[in-house]
Amino acid sequence: MLSLSPTLQSKLSQPLKIGSFEVKSRVLQSPLSGVTDLVFRRLVRRYAPESMLYTEMVNATGLHYVKELPKLMEVDPNERPISIQLFDCRPDFLAEAAVKAVGEGADTVDINMGCPVNKITKNGGGSSLLRQPEVAEAIVREVVKAVDVPVTVKTRIGWSDKEITILDFAKRMEDAGAKMITVHGRTRAQGYNGNARWEWIAKVKEILSIPVIGNGDIFSVEAAVRCLEETGADGVMCSRGTLGYPFLVGEVDYFLKTGELLPEPTPIQRMECAREHLYALWEYKGDRGVRQARKHMTWYAKGFMGAAELRGQLSVVETVQQGLDLIDRAIEKLSSGSEPEDEVVNLAVV
Numbered sequence: 529m530l531s532l533s534p535t536l537q538s539k540l541s542q543p544l545k546i547g548s549f550e551v552k553s554r555v556l557q558s559p560l561s562g563v564t565d566l567v568f569r570r571l572v573r574r575y576a577p578e579s580m581l582y583t584e585m586v587n588a589t590g591l592h593y594v595k596e597l598p599k600l601m602e603v604d605p606n607e608r609p610i611s612i613q614l615f616d617c618r619p620d621f622l623a624e625a626a627v628k629a630v631g632e633g634a635d636t637v638d639i640n641m642g643c644p645v646n647k648i649t650k651n652g653g654g655s656s657l658l659r660q661p662e663v664a665e666a667i668v669r670e671v672v673k674a675v676d677v678p679v680t681v682k683t684r685i686g687w688s689d690k691e692i693t694i695l696d697f698a699k700r701m702e703d704a705g706a707k708m709i710t711v712h713g714r715t716r717a718q719g720y721n722g723n724a725r726w727e728w729i730a731k732v733k734e735i736l737s738i739p740v741i742g743n744g745d746i747f748s749v750e751a752a753v754r755c756l757e758e759t760g761a762d763g764v765m766c767s768r769g770t771l772g773y774p775f776l777v778g779e780v781d782y783f784l785k786t787g788e789l790l791p792e793p794t795p796i797q798r799m800e801c802a803r804e805h806l807y808a809l810w811e812y813k814g815d816r817g818v819r820q821a822r823k824h825m826t827w828y829a830k831g832f833m834g835a836a837e838l839r840g841q842l843s844v845v846e847t848v849q850q851g852l853d854l855i856d857r858a859i860e861k862l863s864s865g866s867e868p869e870d871e872v873v874n875l876a877v878v
């Protein structure tokens with residue numbers, strides 16, 4: 529039976545203090561490019577009313593040269609606590625962007641120093657900053673000076689197995705003024721392959737006084753609890769485990785607060801959520817939202833007879849009505865009881 533140790537239970541019963549800001553949940557929704565827009569965050573918020581949510585990462589250089597802020601930074605006044613994540617390698621541009629983020633309602637400003645994607649790292653952003661700790665320090669110092677909300681950092685354990693530099697790097701971030709650090713337990717070279725090495729998160733926790741959040745391979749309540757127990761981290765951040773499953777943050781949060789597991793959503797409930805997600809993206813972004821919804825719908829369609837075929841159909845829908853019709857037919861079949869669950873679901877494979 530899943531349970532929390534008394535020490536962990538006592539710790540998790542307290543609010544998460546990020547500098548002067550308090551969050552009533554130790555479970556955070558990770559910023560995910562192309563995923564954590566306003567529509568997705570509203571679904572997560574429904575099940576996790578007190579968790580910190582994050583926008584998609586925003587390019588500070590891009591902000592410098594535009595007059596209107598991008599939709600990426602649009603924040604619903606009702607979705608707090610909310611953080612806006614920024615990326616770049618220019619301290620002055622990031623400081624300028626942070627001021628705009630606070631103006632949009634950000635409770636904290638997060639600096640991405642972990643993204644492994646080539647188009648980000650080749651320009652000096654994301655995890656490339658692990659190789660430029662002096663620049664990373666300068667960024668944090670400039671952003672801290674520019675805004676009156678806590679500044680946080682999300683990063684990885686190093687560039688490669690030969691360059692695991694997180695201990696020195698994390699200490700530099702704390703000394704520069706970061707009020708929290710989230711550590712994804714993989715190197716940049718790993719991408720999302722292999723296992724997250726939580727032992728490095730534990731080592732970071734041992735040397736810092738600011739909150740340390742564990743990230744990587746949090747695909748279930750059980751994994752979240754194990755990560756917290758093994759690392760001593762102050763909280764966990766759910767990332768890929770929420771793709772097609774916006775229930776996860778709330779499930780983990782509920783267990784940490786009550787010691788009880790919520791019942792998993794049924795295939796019908798997941799597909800009803802997919803329907804809502806599709807329609808909301810269409811209302812918010814028009815036809816572009818429908819195209820973006822394709823991946824979301826395929827992530828939802830798992831765990832029932834015919835799901836593989838349905839994913840193929842959903843991945844090429846051109847209109848919102850096509851998507852709604854496909855989902856409605858799937859729900860109808862599931863409701864009739866004629867489609868038994870026979871597909872093995874592995875939510876970690878996304």
